Amino acid sequence: xxxxxxxxxxxxxxxxxxxxxxxxxxxxxxxxxxxxxxxxxxxxxxxxxxxxxxxxxxxxxxxxxxxxxxxxxxxxxxxxxxxxxxxxxxxxxxxxxxxxxxxxxxxxxxxxxxxxxxxxxxxxxxxxxxxxxxxxxxxxxxxxxxxxxxxxxxxxxxxxxxxxxxxxxxxxxxxxxxxxxxxxxxxxxxxxxxxxxxxxxxxxxxxxxxxxxxxxxxxxxxxxxxxxxxxxxxxxxxxxxxxxxxxxxxxxxxxxx
Amino acid sequence: xxxxxxxxxxxxxxxxxxxxxxxxxxxxxxxxxxxxxxxxxxxxxxxxxxxxxxxxxxxxxxxxxxxxxxxxxxxxxxxxxxxxxxxxxxxxxxxxxxxxxxxxxxxxxxxxxxxxxxxxxxxxxxxxxxxxxxxxxxxxxxxxxxxxxxxxxxxxxxxxxxxxxxxxxxxxxxxxxxxxxxxxxxxxxxxxxxxxxxxxxxxxxxxxxxxxxxxxxxxxxxxxxxxxxxxxxxxxxxxxxxxxxxxxxxxxxxxxxxxxxxxxxxxxxxxxxxxxxxxxxxxxxxxxxxxxxxxxxxxxxxxxxxxxxxxxxxxxxxxxxx
Numbered sequence: 001x002x003x004x005x006x007x008x009x010x011x012x013x014x015x016x017x018x019x020x021x022x023x024x025x026x027x028x029x030x031x032x033x034x035x036x037x038x039x040x041x042x043x044x045x046x047x048x049x050x051x052x053x054x055x056x057x058x059x060x061x062x063x064x065x066x067x068x069x070x071x072x073x074x075x076x077x078x079x080x081x082x083x084x085x086x087x088x089x090x091x092x093x094x095x096x097x098x099x100x101x102x103x104x105x106x107x108x109x110x111x112x113x114x115x116x117x118x119x120x121x122x123x124x125x126x127x128x129x130x131x132x133x134x135x136x137x138x139x140x141x142x143x144x145x146x147x148x149x150x151x152x153x154x155x156x157x158x159x160x161x162x163x164x165x166x167x168x169x170x171x172x173x174x175x176x177x178x179x180x181x182x183x184x185x186x187x188x189x190x191x192x193x194x195x196x197x198x199x200x201x202x203x204x205x206x207x208x209x210x211x212x213x214x215x216x217x218x219x220x221x222x223x224x225x226x227x228x229x230x231x232x233x234x235x236x237x238x239x240x241x242x243x244x245x246x247x248x249x250x251x252x253x254x255x256x257x
Numbered sequence: 258x259x260x261x262x263x264x265x266x267x268x269x270x271x272x273x274x275x276x277x278x279x280x281x282x283x284x285x286x287x288x289x290x291x292x293x294x295x296x297x298x299x300x301x302x303x304x305x306x307x308x309x310x311x312x313x314x315x316x317x318x319x320x321x322x323x324x325x326x327x328x329x330x331x332x333x334x335x336x337x338x339x340x341x342x343x344x345x346x347x348x349x350x351x352x353x354x355x356x357x358x359x360x361x362x363x364x365x366x367x368x369x370x371x372x373x374x375x376x377x378x379x380x381x382x383x384x385x386x387x388x389x390x391x392x393x394x395x396x397x398x399x400x401x402x403x404x405x406x407x408x409x410x411x412x413x414x415x416x417x418x419x420x421x422x423x424x425x426x427x428x429x430x431x432x433x434x435x436x437x438x439x440x441x442x443x444x445x446x447x448x449x450x451x452x453x454x455x456x457x458x459x460x461x462x463x464x465x466x467x468x469x470x471x472x473x474x475x476x477x478x479x480x481x482x483x484x485x486x487x488x489x490x491x492x493x494x495x496x497x498x499x500x501x502x503x504x505x506x507x508x509x510x511x512x513x514x515x516x517x518x519x520x521x522x523x524x525x526x527x528x529x530x531x532x533x534x535x536x537x538x539x540x541x542x543x544x545x546x547x548x549x550x551x552x553x554x555x556x557x558x559x560x561x562x563x564x565x566x567x568x569x570x571x572x573x574x575x576x577x578x579x
Contacts, residue, residue: 051472075475086467088331089520102463102474131520147466151474 320533345376373494430556
């Protein structure tokens with residue numbers, strides 16, 4: 001059930017945001033998409049979720065074209081969390097999380113179980129009756145992630161989910177993602193923190209100006225050379241075995257003119 | 258407030274205001290007379306009863322349309338008038354007066370419905386399938402300004418002063434002297450419209466998290482847009498066809514009901530319909546009680562009520578900002 005994308009492009013006006021990129025995302029793994037600002041990471045993620053129309057190519061999960069799939073079926077298969085936290089009305093946490101059940105026509109008890117489970121997983125069950133206006137930014141991020149989990153999708157696509165979280169909750173989130181992977185979920189996550197990507201991800205896609213610069217296991221993709229040319233930084237990379245990388249001591253390489 | 262409590266409270270208020278509307282007027286009818294019938298039977302069954310029913314239907318239609326609009330545009334200040342459908346319906350009605358065809362009881366409402374249908378078609382074409390909020394709002398604005406200017410054109414070109422005065426009076430909106438025929442005409446159309454709006458309830462809830470997330474949850478935005486155009490077209494179009502333009506209800510009622518619900522757009526549809534009916538019943542009863550030579554037009558009364566409401570809202574918002 002891997003996710004394959006072949007020759008996909010996304011144009012906005014005359015600008016090519018993604019240009020003819022191909023690759024494979026392995027099922028049951030955590031795949032991080034990294035790259036500098038404006039590299040096309042979010043566009044790639046929303047294309048892979050089936051939300052964004054693509055101008056060329058196709059995206060398939062086990063031979064099903066996700067853009068041709070029935071919307072409800074796709075919603076059951078793929079959960080997507082955008083970068084921006086948006087909640088328009090002052091509704092309770094429970095009601096927000098319950099929205100994740102919309103794609104499912106199941107029994108009321110199943111809904112309730114999934115909602116409770118999701119709130120427990122991200123540790124927001126104690127906030128269940130709180131209204132969204134009374135949540136902190138970090139709490140809201142977690143509640144919205146619980147909304148995604150309530151849908152019980154096989155594929156979990158996250159656009160910078162760590163952005164609003166303090167360090168403790170970032171670590172909780174990383175732990176939760178690993179637990180989800182253990183349960184067989186496939187996760188694609190956009191990250192800015194390279195250290196985090198190194199420790200969390202099994203596979204990495206490095207994007208740069210709408211193209212894939214490198215794709216592979218974390219130790220294959222996260223090399224000094226790649227960091228040099230894509231991010232303009234130098235770093236110390238230690239391989240602790242078991243595909244566990246440790247990156248640190250970042251220094252800025254002066255740009256050549 | 259719990260949903261069942263709110264609905265029971267609204268049901269009681271609706272029954273009370275409906276009774277008030279049956280009894281109130283230039284000729285007061287005491288409850289005892291009402292029960293014994295006979296004497297005022299004509300007033301009750303041919304005038305008061307249809308007027309009360311019409312007030313309920315129109316109020317419910319406008320209240321629910323407003324709640325759905327606000328949910329779709331994710332804006333508590335949205336009003337069904339923004340879609341341009343009420344002004345399209347008004348334009349159709351006015352065109353029949355302009356042509357001198359309004360003497361027949363069916364012609365004007367049918368023209369108004371045709372106007373609403375034309376407006377709905379145009380709105381669908383202009384908005385396209387993108388489901389973009391900005392494009393949709395702009396399409397509605399274009400439609401309202403176009404129909405507004407055509408209305409002004411028809412008034413200025415009216416063949417005689419009577420026609421232009423009739424047009425202006427009609428535009429002010431009223432439910433005076435309505436008969437059972439108006440009920441037979443409006444009720445089924447409003448029912449279809451409200452059904453379409455109720456079908457959109459779940460999708461409106463999903464939109465709470467933004468369009469992107471709603472689509473990722475399997476919501477078909479194009480379908481939602483069609484349902485809303487259909488729903489607003491039938492509720493507002495049919496209302497305008499028999500009463501003229503009555504503003505403010507669709508805007509204020511959802512606003513008042515929201516804090517009493519769990520604030521999900523779907524939870525707001527039924528309470529807004531009931532509260533809309535209550536508001537129109539009360540306003541229309543007050544109009545009848547006020548001693549004046551000629552009755553105040555309902556449309557004007559509602560606008561007069563609207564200004565102080567917004568003043569209060571403004572005052573409240575300013576206090577929160579300071």
